[in-house]
Amino acid sequence: MNTIEQYLKSxxxxxxxxxxxxxxxxxxxxxxxYKESGVEWLGKLPSEWRLLSNKYVLKLKKxxxxxxxxNYVLLSLTLKGIIKRVLEDGGKFPAEYDTYxxxxxxxxxxxxxxxxxxxxxxxxxxxxxxxTGAYTVMDVNANFDKRYLYYIYLNLDxxxxxxxLYTGLRNTISKDNFFxxxxxxxxxxxxxxxxxxxxxxxxxxxxAIAQKEKLIALLKERKQIIIQNAVTKGLDPNVKLKDSGVExxxxxxxxxxxxxxxxxxxxxxxxxxxxxxESEVANDNEIGVLKTSAVYSxxxxxxxxxxxxxxxLNRVRCPVKKGQIIISRMNAPELVGASGYVHDSYPNxxxxxxxxxxxxxxxxxxxxxxxxxxxxTISIRNVITSLANGSSPSMKNISKPDxxxxxxxxxxxxxxxxxANNIKIQxxxxxxAIxxxxxxxxxxxxxxxTLIDSAVTGKIKVS
Numbered sequence: 001m002n003t004i005e006q007y008l009k010s011x012x013x014x015x016x017x018x019x020x021x022x023x024x025x026x027x028x029x030x031x032x033x034y035k036e037s038g039v040e041w042l043g044k045l046p047s048e049w050r051l052l053s054n055k056y057v058l059k060l061k062k063x064x065x066x067x068x069x070x071n072y073v074l075l076s077l078t079l080k081g082i083i084k085r086v087l088e089d090g091g092k093f094p095a096e097y098d099t100y101x102x103x104x105x106x107x108x109x110x111x112x113x114x115x116x117x118x119x120x121x122x123x124x125x126x127x128x129x130x131x132t133g134a135y136t137v138m139d140v141n142a143n144f145d146k147r148y149l150y151y152i153y154l155n156l157d158x159x160x161x162x163x164x165l166y167t168g169l170r171n172t173i174s175k176d177n178f179f180x181x182x183x184x185x186x187x188x189x190x191x192x193x194x195x196x197x198x199x200x201x202x203x204x205x206x207x208a209i210a211q212k213e214k215l216i217a218l219l220k221e222r223k224q225i226i227i228q229n230a231v232t233k234g235l236d237p238n239v240k241l242k243d244s245g246v247e248x249x250x251x252x253x254x255x256x257x258x259x260x261x262x263x264x265x266x267x268x269x270x271x272x273x274x275x276x277x278e279s280e281v282a283n284d285n286e287i288g289v290l291k292t293s294a295v296y297s298x299x300x301x302x303x304x305x306x307x308x309x310x311x312x313l314n315r316v317r318c319p320v321k322k323g324q325i326i327i328s329r330m331n332a333p334e335l336v337g338a339s340g341y342v343h344d345s346y347p348n349x350x351x352x353x354x355x356x357x358x359x360x361x362x363x364x365x366x367x368x369x370x371x372x373x374x375x376x377t378i379s380i381r382n383v384i385t386s387l388a389n390g391s392s393p394s395m396k397n398i399s400k401p402d403x404x405x406x407x408x409x410x411x412x413x414x415x416x417x418x419x420a421n422n423i424k425i426q427x428x429x430x431x432x433a434i435x436x437x438x439x440x441x442x443x444x445x446x447x448x449x450t451l452i453d454s455a456v457t458g459k460i461k462v463s
Contacts, residue, residue: 028454028460028461028462029460029461029463030459030460030461031046031047031048031458031461032047033046033047034046034047034458035047037051037184038051039051039182041161042184042457043457045184045457045458046186046458046461048186048187049184049185049186049458050184050185050186051182051183051184051185052182052183052184052185053179053180053181053182053183054178054179054180054181054182054183055179055180056141057140057141057144057149057183057185058108058138058139058140058141058149058179059138059139059140059141060136060137060138060175061101061102061107061137061138061139062101062133062137063101063102064098064099064100064101064102064133065097065098065100065101065102065130066098067098069096069097069098069100069130072097072100072102072128072129072130073127073128073129073130074086074097074100074129074130074131075103075109075125075127075129075130075131076131077109077111077120077121077122077123077131077135078120078123079119079120081120081123081124081126082103082109082123082124082125082126082127082131084127084129097130099132099133100130100131100132100133101130101131101132101133101135101137102129102130102137103125103127103128103129103130103131103137104125104128104139105125105126105127105128106124106125106139106140106146107124107125107137107138107139108122108123108124108125108137108138108139108140108146108149108150108153109122109123109124109125109131109135109136109137109138110122110135110136110137110138110153110178111134111135111136112135112136112172112173112174112175112178113134113170113171113172113173114170114171114172115160115162115166115171115172115173116160116163116166116171117171120157121153121157122150122153122154122156122157123150124146124147124150136175136178143188144185144188144191145188145191145192145194145195147195147198147199148185148191148192148194148195148456149183149191150195151194151195151198151452151455151456152183152184152456154452155449155452155453155456155457158449158452162181165177165178165181184456184457184458186458190462193462193463194455194456194462197455197462198451198452198455198456201448201451202448202451202452205444205445205447205448205451206448208444209441209444209445212437212440212441212444213441215437216434216437216438219430219433219434219437220430220434222430223426223427223430223431224377224378226423226426226427226430227373227376227377227423227427228377228378228379230419230422230423231370231373231374231377231408231409231419231423232249232250232252232377232379232409233251233252233253234253234256234411234415234419235418235419235422236253239253239254240253240254241253241254242254244256244258244409245258246258246407248379248382248383249379249407249408249409252409253411255411255412256409256410256411257409257410257411258407258408258409258410259407259408259410260404260405260406260407260408261403261404261405261406261407261408262404262405263361263364264360264361264364264366264371264410265358265359265360265361265404266359266360266361266362267358267359268327268329268356268357268358268359268400268403268404269318269351269356269357269359270318270329270351270352270353270354270355270356270357271289271316271317271318271350271351271352271353271355272315272316272317272352272353273352273353273354274289274308274309274312274315274316274352275308275309275311275312276288276289276306276307276308276309276312286307286308286348287307287308287313287316287348287350288305288306288307288308288348288349288350289305289306289308289316289349289350289351289352290304290305290320290326290349290350290351290352290355291304291305291306291352292328292330292331292335292352292354292355294326294340294355295326295327295328295338295339295340295355296335296338297340298338298339298340298376299340299341300326300340300341300342300343301340302320302346302349305349308350316350317350318350318351318357319345319346319347319348319349319350320342320345320346320347320349320350320351320357321342321345321357322342322343322344322345323342323368324342324357324358324359324368325339325340325341325342325357325358325368325371325372325375326339326340326342326351326355326356326357327339327355327356327357327358327375327403328354328355328356329354329355329356329397329398329400329403330354330390330395330396330397330398331354331395331396332394332395332396333385333388333393333394333396334385336384336385336388336396336397336398337375337380337381337384337385337388337398337403339372339375339376340372341368341369341372342357356400365413366410366413366416367413367416367417367420369420369424370416370417370419370420371408373419373420373423374408374409380406380408383406384398384403384406387399387402387403387406
């Protein structure tokens, strides 16, 4: 497939002889004249464009659904825009929706509180439905293009450029401040042309991103298959197999055993919950307690920790040790039992109560890195999920006896090391390919952001 730059460059060939601007490899014409906008971050605007207060551009709506909520589709504002919600999706839902407000297709929805912390604060609805009354729903006045205005506020939101309007501890933008804010607008026909241009270009970029995300998913799936086959069948495709007697394991090579984790792991130790500062990360001269996110990626992240207050230092125990495996005993269903191998000792890092650390029997010879790989396989993850329980659907717990009674395939120590090393090499190659795709995705997202910014602020002229 052509690169995004290649099929965006075609735009410049339709405007010969004009002043041009370079945007990430694509050449676009500029406006003939510019004027100072009076806004520091915005700089100059095309001379024909106006700065117009939002009270002339947008119209506030506040139609509560009341007792008619059953007639509406539930909507939610997300990073992917405004989406339909289904009650069975999981998550928190209110007991009733009387205070929710009506949303019509084409309405702009704003989150004007906690702006700095909210990933996406603007959406353009493609649906009729209802949304929480905490949000601000607006219609667009005549002579203004809805999609153009959406791109303007998407651009402002991406860099949180409306900070001067914030008030209070929750970074709230009041209605008065919002309606006094000036939107930069060209003629209606030019607004529509810009919106169509961005619809086309961003759709192509999104398509390219989606293809790369699909490739990443396939690479991750391939990695899991390689690991699964290696830890249950070994590396010799011609090896003779025997029935393991364990349903999830299936056949294993002749000469292999099966063992319960309790025959390898003597105990699972954990720490205690302590008061800590979320904003500070422990360094070599400070004491830190791990967050459960330390194993979210199924590897150990030492930076996922919180600094402990001095008054709590006498309570911390269970320092993180080299060669051990950190395991999440309590977490969301997809993360309970997530684990990661510790490659180095961190005497200033300690475990909380929701993370376990392995302690091994001294009379059995095995490779602890190999064991850490076994614990991340799809089959083991499925076993752990089936054993986990809890009163809340969003939080599950696996007991120590249940975990230690899980049965795994057990090759010789020499074969464990060979398997672990092979997986390490194969995984590194796949991880490198994934990193490349993620790097390209980031560049595409930057290109998309640059295109939107350039078009809605008049840095480039759209024909």
